[in-house]
Amino acid sequence: QVQMVQSGPEVKKPGASVRVSCKASGYTFTTYYIHWVRQAPGQGLEWMGIVNPSGGDTTYAQRFQGRVTMTRDTSTRTVYMELSGLRSDDTAVYYCARFDYGWGGHDHWGQGTLVTVSS
Amino acid sequence: QSVLTQPPSVSAAPGQKVTILCSGSSSNIGNDDVSWYQQLPGTAPKLLICDNNKRPSGTPDRFSASKSGTSASLGITGLQTGDEATYYCGTWDRSLSVRNWVFGGGTKLTVL
Numbered sequence: 079q080v081q082m083v084q085s086g087p088e089v090k091k092p093g094a095s096v097r098v099s100c101k102a103s104g105y106t107f108t109t110y111y112i113h114w115v116r117q118a119p120g121q122g123l124e125w126m127g128i129v130n131p132s133g134g135d136t137t138y139a140q141r142f143q144g145r146v147t148m149t150r151d152t153s154t155r156t157v158y159m160e161l162s163g164l165r166s167d168d169t170a171v172y173y174c175a176r177f178d179y180g181w182g183g184h185d186h187w188g189q190g191t192l193v194t195v196s197s
Numbered sequence: 198q199s200v201l202t203q204p205p206s207v208s209a210a211p212g213q214k215v216t217i218l219c220s221g222s223s224s225n226i227g228n229d230d231v232s233w234y235q236q237l238p239g240t241a242p243k244l245l246i247c248d249n250n251k252r253p254s255g256t257p258d259r260f261s262a263s264k265s266g267t268s269a270s271l272g273i274t275g276l277q278t279g280d281e282a283t284y285y286c287g288t289w290d291r292s293l294s295v296r297n298w299v300f301g302g303g304t305k306l307t308v309l
Contacts, residue, residue: 113298115242122199122303123234123242123285137295173241183232183247183287190241 080104082174082188089194095162098191100174107155108132111177113184114148114159116170124170128177129157164195200225201286201301208307213276217304219269219286225299227267229289233260236303237282245284246271276308 085099100112114126127138129148136148142161150157157174172191175184202220209215219231233246244253246262249269261272269286286301 115300122283123236123287123300125298125300128298137297139297140293175242178247181232181244181247181251181253182230183244183253184234184242185244185247185253187241187243 080176080186082176082186084172084174084188084191087192087194089196090164092165092195092197094164094195095160096164096193097158097160098172098174098193099156099158100188101154101156102131102176103155105176107152111179112148112150112157113175113177114146115173115175115184117173117190118167118170121170126159126172131157161193164193166195169193169195199302200290200292200299201288203284203286203301203304205302206305206307208309209276210309211276211278214272214274215276215306217271217273217284217286217306219271219301221267221269221288222292223267224292225267225288225290226264226269228291231262231264231269231286231288233262233269233271234285234287234300235282236285242285273306278308281306281308 081103083101113128131150147160174188176186178185230248234242235245236242249264283303283305285303289296290299
């Protein structure tokens with residue numbers, strides 16, 4: 079079965095960087111794009127960007143450009159999201175989600191990774 | 198401020214029906230398909246409806262959706278306490294030079 083397993087919670091100081099991983103299994107890794115979505119405490123879903131596991135090409139939401147980098151490692155079937163210049167308002171749960179263009183939606187999600195930014 | 202507008206909350210009694218609206222523009226809903234997600238408290242979102250009105254396997258037929266012009270709606274009939282969740286609409290937005298995905302602000306459903 080399809081699974082998206084993310085790395086564990088992180089606590090970072092302001093100005094630091096964080097890298098969250100998302101390991102995919104149960105399907106052909108290079109066939110589906112992966113989106114990253116975050117959710118601040120008590121807030122809604124915020125789209126961060128997308129990575130193509132096949133070619134590695136990316137599209138980032140404008141508000142994160144210059145601070146976010148999404149990469150993939152096809153040998154380990156893992157995608158990564160790195161966010162730099164962390165601020166307190168980056169405290170959120172970060173999700174990876176597989177996008178199925180056939181269905182037109184995010185059909186499998188990781189369990190979420192809590193990133194806490196605090197001095 | 199979300200590009201897609203949803204009411205912050207809706208409520209109804211068990212067994213009743215509720216409709217959640219999602220309003221957008223020609224840059225998003227007007228030109229692309231809409232999907233809906235259900236997020237139960239403390240869990241990751243789950244795809245509920247895709248391609249405007251298609252139910253993935255596992256989505257009960259109590260859930261339905263439609264799209265007209267630049268708006269979409271999600272309907273839930275026979276409400277159950279287990280339906281208490283936050284519901285999000287989502288679609289592609291073309292207002293920038295590249296397509297970005299956008300979510301609505303979310304609607305919290307309370308089953309009284």
